[in-house]
Amino acid sequence: xxxxxxxxxxxxxxxxxDKRTLALMFxxxxxxxxxxxxxxxxxxxxxxxxxxxxxxxxxxxxxKNTSHVNTKSYDSESKAKSALKDxxxxxxxxxxxTNQYQLRYANIDASKTSMVRxxxxxxxxxxxxxxxxxxxxxxxxQAGQQPAATSSVSLSEKYNYGSKNTTFFDTIMPIFMGFFxxxxxxxxxxxxxxxxxxxxxxxxxxxxxxxxxxIVYGYMLSYALIAILQTAVIVSFTITLLHVEVLGSVGxxxxxxxxxxxxxxxxxxxxxxxxxxEFQMIQFIPIVVVPQMIFSGIIPFNSMASWxxxxxxVLPMKYxxxxxxxxxxxxxxxxSIWGQIVALLIFLVVLTAANIFGLxxxxxx
Amino acid sequence: xxxVISLEKVAKSFGSLKVLKDVDLSxxxxxxxxxxxxxxxxxxxxxxxTLGVEKADAGTAYVFGEAMPKxxxxxxxxxxxxxxxxxxxxxxxxxxxxxxxxxxxDKEGLDAEINRVAGVVSLGDFLDQAVSGFSGGMKRRLxxxxxxxxxxxxxxxxxPTVGIDPALRRQIWAELHNMKKQGHAxxxxxxxxxxxxxxxxxxxxxxxxxxxxxxxxxxxxxxxVPSIEDVFLKAEEEEE
Numbered sequence: 001x002x003x004x005x006x007x008x009x010x011x012x013x014x015x016x017x018d019k020r021t022l023a024l025m026f027x028x029x030x031x032x033x034x035x036x037x038x039x040x041x042x043x044x045x046x047x048x049x050x051x052x053x054x055x056x057x058x059x060x061x062x063x064k065n066t067s068h069v070n071t072k073s074y075d076s077e078s079k080a081k082s083a084l085k086d087x088x089x090x091x092x093x094x095x096x097x098t099n100q101y102q103l104r105y106a107n108i109d110a111s112k113t114s115m116v117r118x119x120x121x122x123x124x125x126x127x128x129x130x131x132x133x134x135x136x137x138x139x140x141x142q143a144g145q146q147p148a149a150t151s152s153v154s155l156s157e158k159y160n161y162g163s164k165n166t167t168f169f170d171t172i173m174p175i176f177m178g179f180f181x182x183x184x185x186x187x188x189x190x191x192x193x194x195x196x197x198x199x200x201x202x203x204x205x206x207x208x209x210x211x212x213x214x215i216v217y218g219y220m221l222s223y224a225l226i227a228i229l230q231t232a233v234i235v236s237f238t239i240t241l242l243h244v245e246v247l248g249s250v251g252x253x254x255x256x257x258x259x260x261x262x263x264x265x266x267x268x269x270x271x272x273x274x275x276x277x278e279f280q281m282i283q284f285i286p287i288v289v290v291p292q293m294i295f296s297g298i299i300p301f302n303s304m305a306s307w308x309x310x311x312x313x314v315l316p317m318k319y320x321x322x323x324x325x326x327x328x329x330x331x332x333x334x335x336s337i338w339g340q341i342v343a344l345l346i347f348l349v350v351l352t353a354a355n356i357f358g359l360x361x362x363x364x365x
Numbered sequence: 366x367x368x369v370i371s372l373e374k375v376a377k378s379f380g381s382l383k384v385l386k387d388v389d390l391s392x393x394x395x396x397x398x399x400x401x402x403x404x405x406x407x408x409x410x411x412x413x414x415t416l417g418v419e420k421a422d423a424g425t426a427y428v429f430g431e432a433m434p435k436x437x438x439x440x441x442x443x444x445x446x447x448x449x450x451x452x453x454x455x456x457x458x459x460x461x462x463x464x465x466x467x468x469x470x471d472k473e474g475l476d477a478e479i480n481r482v483a484g485v486v487s488l489g490d491f492l493d494q495a496v497s498g499f500s501g502g503m504k505r506r507l508x509x510x511x512x513x514x515x516x517x518x519x520x521x522x523x524x525p526t527v528g529i530d531p532a533l534r535r536q537i538w539a540e541l542h543n544m545k546k547q548g549h550a551x552x553x554x555x556x557x558x559x560x561x562x563x564x565x566x567x568x569x570x571x572x573x574x575x576x577x578x579x580x581x582x583x584x585x586x587x588x589x590v591p592s593i594e595d596v597f598l599k600a601e602e603e604e605e
Contacts, residue, residue: 006463208469
């Protein structure tokens with residue numbers, strides 16, 4: 001126990017003296033989160049330009065009245081097409097006959113394409129309703145009746161999470177909280193053990209009566225502390241300055257992040273035994289870290305092939321992200337995330353045992 | 366005299382490479398044993414088997430009468446590796462303190478002990494400086510100081526004086542002889558041949574075997590040459 005404490009104290013002391021790594025661990029997440037927040041908030045609704053060729057006035061008017069839509073009218077189809085090529089407009093609507101239209105998309109930006117599609121379709125639907133209402137009025141007047149006043153429908157909106165200002169950023173926030181902890185702990189712990197191996201301090205350490213498990217636990221203790229600090233920085237920054245709402249308990253967030261950090265640590269230590277240099281450790285980022293990101297839920301799981309979903313099931317980040325989402329977005333308590341917690345614990349126990357056993361490579365007892 | 370190290374018919378291979386074939390070696394209290402051999406002869410493997418870092422394929426290594434590998438015994442051995450193996454960002458004192466804790470040395474009197482070993486290697490004035498600013502020789506001395514912590518009955522030193530200037534080297538050897546007189550057993554590997562004249566007994570390791578094992582003067586007589594360096598060269602010729 002004293003040795004475990006001494007090892008974690010030494011790791012923390014080394015880190016305190018490495019100012020750049022410290023800055024990386026605490027400032028980099030803050031910087032990236034700020035950037036993400038900025039990017040997603042600004043582009044929450046794009047404005048689309050629709051070029052029109054020989055389109056009825058009614059249709060162009062109602063298109064114009066839609067927010068985030070501008071229209072430009074062109075004399076000929078060829079002029080409109082070249083405008084589409086020059087990216088002056090995002091789509092061209094051409095009337096080819098009565099109630100016959102053709103819509104051509106630039107389709108460079110998928111979100112703009114789908115927005116144009118939606119706007120144009122709803123415009124046609126609206127016009128149909130209007131025309132029918134008009135007809136009703138005409139019929140009613142012919143029958144000598146007062147036209148019925150069109151009753152306006154009122155719709156009030158309520159949000160389970162956040163408000164109407166909630167952006168994509170808010171909903172991926174929980175995943176990022178965990179991801180930063182995972183990535184930094186994985187890399188820094190892996191490189192730190194690797195350095196012990198290459199400088200010979202690991203051999204020297206193993207030439208003392210220290211237990212192999214005490215070395216692994218020493219690493220765990222120090223990185224748990226670092227994960228707590230990192231989580232504290234990320235959580236307080238996102239809540240107070242980025243105004244992200246956390247519905248569930250912040251305590252649970254810490255629990256999930258610490259567990260995830262421990263798993264990342266164990267994985268980092270294990271992977272570092274496969275690397276011969278710091279550079280080779282960096283090479284594990286695309287193999288180990290990037291898949292964690294892909295399968296964390298940023299890309300919705302139900303849009304993936306079933307075999308791809310299975311890959312997600314063996315990655316710790318998925319469980320952590322699920323649990324974080326449940327706590328942050330749905331306000332779930334421990335009772336509904338215990339499954340994920342258990343999954344993370346299983347990862348942790350298996351990887352830790354593998355590490356303690358793996359140190360046998362460097363000392364036989 | 367009590368046997369501190371005793372290797373009996375130790376063999377060790379790495380893959381198809383037979384590094385140690387049949388090594389018998391012993392070290393008693395109050396003795397300095399110099400382990401000599403060309404690079405690649407297996408000096409470090411002898412040390413690793415002695416420490417229990419590697420397990421012998423055949424034969425047994427006994428330290429303090431107990432068969433290695435045995436983790437608990439490592440606390441009684443002061444070991445200095447070929448590489449300096451220091452935590453560069455930490456101060457010399459922090460390095461000493463850390464390894465003292467790993468060796469299980471009593472917290473009481475630890476500060477005095479740190480000052481003592483730092484004094485032996487003349488690093489007393491640099492204890493609170495970061496190791497990263499040390500010269501190569503200073504790092505080597507600090508590494509030796511770590512091995513001396515707790516006044517262990519057995520010292521295993523792998524090339525202890527590489528990169529250390531002559532005056533200090535003499536001082537370190539004086540300290541080793543001093544410790545020997547107090548009944549410590551010391552196993553030293555070295556490349557510096559005139560250092561080999563300073564040990565009580567030279568074990569010449571070649572081709573995975575100990576081919577000579579006697580006092581330096583006796584070896585010189587036996588081979589009919591004036592110095593250990595000549596003994597080394599002649600033995601190497603005969604081996605080929």
